[in-house]
Amino acid sequence: MTPQAATPAYRRLSVEERRSQLLDAALTLFAHRAPEEVSLDDVAEAAGVSRPLVYRYFPGGKQQLYEAALRSAAEELEHCFDEPREGPLLPRLARALDRYLAFVDQHDAGFSALLQGGSVVETSRTTAIVDGVRRAAAQHILSHLGVAAPGPRLRMTVRMWITAVEAASLIWLDEDKQPPLEELRDWLVDQFVAVLSVTARRDPQTAALVDALAADG
Amino acid sequence: MTPQAATPAYRRLSVEERRSQLLDAALTLFAHRAPEEVSLDDVAEAAGVSRPLVYRYFPGGKQQLYEAALRSAAEELEHCFDEPREGPLLPRLARALDRYLAFVDQHDAGFSALLQGGSVVETSRTTAIVDGVRRAAAQHILSHLGVAAPGPRLRMTVRMWITAVEAASLIWLDEDKQPPLEELRDWLVDQFVAVLSVTARRDPQTAALVDALAADG
Structure with a gap:
């Protein structure tokens, strides 16, 4: 729990502060338990506020709170790529x-629940949030690779590797x-180079990239 | 649609035949449309029977029919590994x-809907069916590799590759x-060898396996 979440309810917070206090509390709970095991009462208790106050901020109840917490986690995750x-x-x-990987380590149970689906509150909207993070990761990598117009084989390779990294995170948990962590990280980087090298055999764009990577050292 | 699915309703089928006729019809529909776009009326119409008859066999309605169709698809998919x-x-x-890949090609839309989740009828039970297929695939591969007691690094490598293959199928669709297809298949086999070789650098069991594969040709 963040220090802020322990603030007594009588302290006047701005709407924005209160909202982010509730999201922090929810994120901490969702991070350590599957969404179906978190109730609005738990969130109210963790934030030190009343249940009606949670409903005032999230009139859609748990589903809305879960999505907002997920969106906030997705933003945090996208910052990892900066x-x-x-x-x-x-x-x-x-x-x-x-x-x-530090994010995965810190949010363990919530991260698994989120990615493995099967959550009672999963909807196409939550799936879209997770897919958005995957797409952002792919775009970051392609932009770092400095390829202006990545072809289908290079894009597919990067997306496959991102999925493999996701699978690795879940298995690791x-x-x-x-x-x-350090071994896992190096292993994943080596796999990235290896799968790019395989694609390089059938795609000139990726071949040029692999040559550049080798010279980059 | 299978020829059987066009059988007029007045032909007497055994309970087993009727059940499999309905599953065939449902599978064909789910294969080409997302589950939320398939109604029980569609299934009845495709099978040439009445809606009440579909309900008699699947009193749980669409959810039950979807799960039964999914289970039947999972069995078909596991046969691919034989x-x-x-x-x-x-x-x-x-x-x-x-x-x-022929299965993916044939069931395209249904295959995507199934794996991408976000379906309105997705539940932890359907997720478990899909996970069962993934586990079966990993076991088949490990058993073909002839490794009696695969260590964590080898298992993780195989599972990551399976996830990457799944991602590749979805992107391919x-x-x-x-x-x-032939190019995709060779690319995936080459990736398998490449990721095993990366793991071999940090795992003696995988290193022995990669040596055996090289001598196997």
Whole structure:
């Protein structure tokens, strides 16, 4: 729980502050329990406010709160990909992965519940939020690769790798967070280079990129 | 639609025949439309029977019919992995992929709807069916690899590759089925070898396997 979430209810907060206090509390709860195991009472208690106050801010109830918390998590996740466009490419990718894996580590149960679906509050809107993060990740990578018009084979390779990273995160959570984060990160970077190299055999654009990566060191 | 599905309603079918006739009709419909766009009336019409008869067999309505159709599709999908344990390994994998990709090709819209979730009738039970197919695929691959007790790094590699194949299938459907199936299949086999080789650098079990694969050709 954030220190803010412990603020007594009688402290006057602005609408924006109150909203973000409730989202923080919800995110913390959703991060450690599956959405179906979190009630609005839990959120009210964690935020130190009354249940009616939670409803005043989120009249749509749990579904609306869940979506808002998800959107806020998605924004946080997209920030992981912010990486200055300078220096060799693979270390940039490694740093972004470090931030992403730290997010996975911190939000474990909530992250699994979110990505594995099957949640009672899952809807096409929540699926769209998750897909938006995947698309953002792909765009970030392609833009770092400096390819102006990525062809279908290169795009497919990047998207497949992103899905594999997602799968790795879920398995990693399942397997008591083994191997250690640094090993997982290096393994994923090496896989990225390996799958690009496979695509390079059948796609000149990717071949040029792999040559550039090798010279980039 | 199967020829059987066109059988007039007055022909007496056994309970088993009728059930499988209805499942065939449902599977054909779910294969080409998202589940939320298929009504029980559509299924009755495709099977040439009355709506009450569909309800007699599937009293749980669309949800039950969808799950039964899904389970039947899952069985069909698992059959794709049946491959005799003889001859070099990579051609075995290529043949299984050929069957899997033919299934994807044939069930396109239904396959996407199923895997992408977001369907109105998706529940934790349907998610469990899909996960069962993924697990079966991983077990088949590990058993073909002839590894008695696969360690976590090898298992993780196989599961990541399976997820990447799934992502590739969905992207392939999105991209008007490009590249051609044979190219996609070879690309996926090459990726399998490439990711195993990356894991081999940090896992002796996988390293021994990669050596065996190289000698296998």
